[in-house]
Amino acid sequence: MSTPSMNTPTPNAPTLNAQFAAVSVAAAERIGVQLDEQTWTYAALGRWVGQVAGVLAQAGVGPGDRVGLALPRGAEAIVAMLAVTQLGAAFIPLPLDWPAARVAFVIDDASPSLVLGAPGSQAADRGPTRWRSMPDFNPGAPSADPADPAAGPGQATPTSLACMLYTSGSTGQPKGVCLEHAALLTRLQWMWQAWPWGPADRSLHRSSLGFIDAITESLAPLLCGAGVVILPQRDSADVLGMLALIQDQGLTRVSLVPSLVRQLLDLGGDVSRLPPRSVWVVSGERFEHTLLTRLRHAAPELTILNLYGCTEVTGDATCAVFEPGDALPPERVPIGRAIAGARVHVLDPHGQVVAPGVVGELYVGGPLLARGYHHRPEEQQARFVDDAGLGRLFRTGDLGQELDGEFHYAGRVDSQVKLRGVRIELGEVEATLAEVLAGEVVVVVASQPPRLVAFTTDTRADLGAALAHAARRLPPAAVPATISVVDEIPLTPSGKRDRIALEARCASQSARAAGPKTPLERELASMLALSLGCSEVDREHSLATCGGDSLTTAAFLTRLRERFGLREVEPGWLRSQSVAALAEWFGSRSESGSGSESGAAPSPNPRPKAKPTPSRWDIQAATLAERDALALLSTSVFVEREILSQLCGLRADDLSPYAGAVVDQSLAERLAWTAVERETGQRVGFCLAHDFTAQLNPASRPAMGPTLALLGELMRRYEAQRGSLGPGEVAEIAMTGALARIDGLEVAHALETHALHNITRAGFSSVVTICTHPATVELAEQLGFSASVGVRMQDFTWHGERLFAERAGPDVQALLYERKL
Structure with missing residues (x-):
């Protein structure tokens, strides 16, 4: 067996423990795991694994047994996984945030020999005879005898069960997915070969122990000699703290769900300062195109991997790669091509392979497949199928299509959903509520905001008690936000429950809801x-x-x-x-x-007194309030003066008709952000650019009407001169000429020049700007723009529009200026 290195893990290691045993010898003094200020070398980890395996062996654990792990994310959990598998046994995660009833169900269903955890966890209440406390590392303890089962590569074989991970079940109860050593190693070996760790690479471990990602996050780097840095359990919800840990520790490998990426960017996280050679895996839910674009613009040197899969295929089956400098897809984000060890097929309802471009159900085959479900023969027969021509396959329930050699996700064929990266079977939620509700129960996913909403025909229901019951039985992500009582559940023409109609009812209720008043x-x-x-x-x-x-x-x-x-x-x-x-x-x-x-609210936005001294800054440095204010500009190119006034401390009431209208017009579509900064820390200038063909979303706010109508008329007149426009041809830049009365045109000139540079690099052939103020006209002409078309602003002052009315004299025009690139 060759000596493993950072880039060449042990070839053909038969089990996880054989791989760890080889690496822990070759990299004995290297730091393997870090949590806060505490570190463990590979030598220490190897001895600790042997100590824990010895305790388990003395308790009677051996090949074929199962051990529950009620542990927080940490070094103890990683060591426990390896100690259990070293004995030929399988570990069963029991996440500490699960309700007690769910923990009890899993323990009864899986029948572990014992539960290993810390005092105070839910599993401790299941009886002391099945409970053992996780042993602390004892550096002074003698090393295990090499002949002892607790030492060396252990007793597992490639087909030994390594773990059982419980996922949401369509029948109303969670089901255990059985994963073998060979399947897990296949997944890890793909990552080692496709994206090998270098000497400076270290990984972040942030997923809960109950998810497959926790295994790949921790074992993929650990078993190839790279370091793992664990996000402390207390910081699980602190995304900015997580980013600070990534930057401070130089972590180059990170796995996140898209909703967490969005949260990080929304909170102003500066992802432009990531370590060199950073690779981020984004998986767990649909990766929207706007979010991919936004992440790429915020971190242009980041390599982004969009992985697709599920627990039954050991986490991942396809991968789409977006390296620095690569052109992004024009619309949908693909889930990519099959990874090594996976075979992906798109089949019709009769099990026949469909032609490229045709939507069908995604099936996955190959050595990545799980053994099956624990004690669920009917579900296993329905999901793990044998095809005469294609072999053993897992039926994912996902719809997809193959286009130009890459797979695209196209929805679900059943009622399984993913909410903020968590897989949820709506049937399990409905069955849980049906235990306490007398009428029919249907659960749907409402879109604005994304949440679970339950409907019931039980007119006498105690809805609060029903939600409390769900909270005691279900993981937090699967508990509905609300329950609504209805006279009847709508049906489709075929007699099935009409979830789409109920989703529309949620949207209708949101539309009729009382909006903010003050x-x-x-x-x-x-x-x-x-x-x-x-x-x-x-x-x-x-x-x-x-x-x-x-x-x-x-x-x-x-x-x-x-x-x-x-x-x-x-x-x-x-x-x-x-x-x-x-x-x-x-x-x-x-x-x-x-x-x-x-906790009081200070008086809002006091007017700054210091004379501003501008300096260049990055948009990622802005506070949340400033980013939200800047976001308002994306509703219109005509409100920059008012936004600047707000940032300088003036009243914001005039902007209230626009508040919230911009969320659907994602900031990710912007090509350039720059701004200037006051000595006081106030930001008073900015520049942004976007595709001129991008449509603004009024978000049902009438106050946006004049802006959109004016913009539409300018575009119509411009196209009458130039011809119809396609995406990526003409960019639009918002002039910040209002800065002339604050800091002088030289600052605005620098901002616009920077934006023009980004527009040119993006491949646009022309750039336009819309000027509504003499200062923006002057700045546009200084930058080489020429007047193209115009409209009279007074014609667009309806619906109580105030911004135009203040400037709309009988001869005042909004002018579209153009510059060829």
Whole structure:
């Protein structure tokens, strides 16, 4: 057997433990695991694994047994996984955030020989005879005898069961997915060969122990001699703290779900300062094109891998690669090509391979496949199928198509959903609620904001008690935000429950909901919507009713701290407070004169007194309030002067009709962000650019009407001269000429020049700008723009429009200027 190195793991290692045994000898003094300031070398980890395996062996654990792990994310969990598998046994994660009833079900279903964990975890209540505390590392303990089962590569074989991971089940109960050593090694070996770790590479381990990602995050680097840095359990919801850990520790390998990436960017995380050679895996839910574009613009040197798969195929079956400098796909983000060890097919309902471009169901075959489900013969027969021509396959339930050699995800064939990266079978949620509700129950996913909503025909139901029952039985992500009572469940023409109609009912209820009434309510509603990743919320919405999780709660709390100086608040209380209730609370504390240290809201945006001294800065350095204010500009190229006024401390009431209208027009579509900074820390200037053909979304706000109508008329007249436009041909830049009365045109000139450079690099042939102020006209002409077409602004002052009316004299025009590139 050859000596393993950072780039060449042990060839053909038969088991996880054989691989670890070889690497722990070859890299004995290298740091293998780090948590906070504590580190463990490979030599120490190897001895600790042997010590724990010895304790388990003395307790009677051996080949074919199962051991529950009720441990937090940490070095103990990694060591426990390796100690259990070294004995030829399999580990069963019991995440500490699972409700006690779910832990009890898994223990009864899996029948582990014992549960290994820390005192106080849910599993400790299942009886002391099946409980062992995780042994601490004892550096003074003698090494195990090489002949002892607890030493060396262990007793496992390639076909030994390595772990059982419980996922949401369509029948109403979670089901255990059985994964063998060979399948896990196949997945790890693909990563080692396709994306080998270098001497400076280290990885972040952030996933909960109950997910397949926790295994690949920890064992993929550890078993090839690279270091693993563990995100402390206490920091699980702190995405900015996670980014700081990545940057401070120089972590080059990170796995995130798309919703976490979006949260990180929304909170202003500066991902431009990642370590060299960084590779981020994005998986777990659909990767939207706008988010990919946004991440690429924020971190142009980052390699991005979009992985697709599920637990039954050992986590991943396809990979789409976006390396620095690569052109991004024009529309949908592909899930890529099959990885080594996977065979991916698109089949029709009769099991026949469909032609390229035709949508069918995705099936996966190859050595990555799980052994099957534990004690679920009917589900196993339905999902793990034998095809005479294609071999053993797993039926994913996902729809997809193959285009130009790459696979694309196209939805689901059943009621399984993924919400913020967590796989949820709606049938399990419905069965759990049906235990306490007398009527029919249907659960759907509402889109604005994304959350689970349950409907029932039980008119006598105690809805609060039903939700409490669900919280005791289901993982947090699977608990519905609300339950609504309806007269009847709508049916499709074929007699099936019409989930689409119920989803439309959710959207209709949101549209009829009472919107924010006061400026403070509007501001809080906008902050909550941005935290949830939706377009708008009503005044009665709260984090709880919108399905907010720990990440969205942390994002909302961060915004409140920056805007109102909020210091300490109980997350549970914050989740329960509606927009209206929060506005009343902040308002009352402001009136009482409470200081910000106690959570009061200081007077908003005092006018800065210092004379500004501009300096260049990056948009990622902006505070949340400033980013939200800058986001308003993306609704229109005509409001830059008012945004600047707001950032300089003037009243923001005039902007309230626009608040929240921009969330659907993602900032990810922008090509360039630059700005200037005051000595006081206030940002007073910016520049952005986007594709001129990109459509602005009014988000059902009439105040956007004049802006969109004016823009549409200018585009119509411009196309009448030039011809029809296609994406990527003409960029639009927003002139910041209003800076002339603050810092002088030289600052604005630098901003616009930087944006023009980015536009040129992006391949556009022309750039246009719309000027509504003499200062923007002067700046445009200095930058080589020439007037093209114009419209009279007075014609677009309807619907109570204030921004145009202030400037719309009888002869004032909005002019479209153009510059060829």
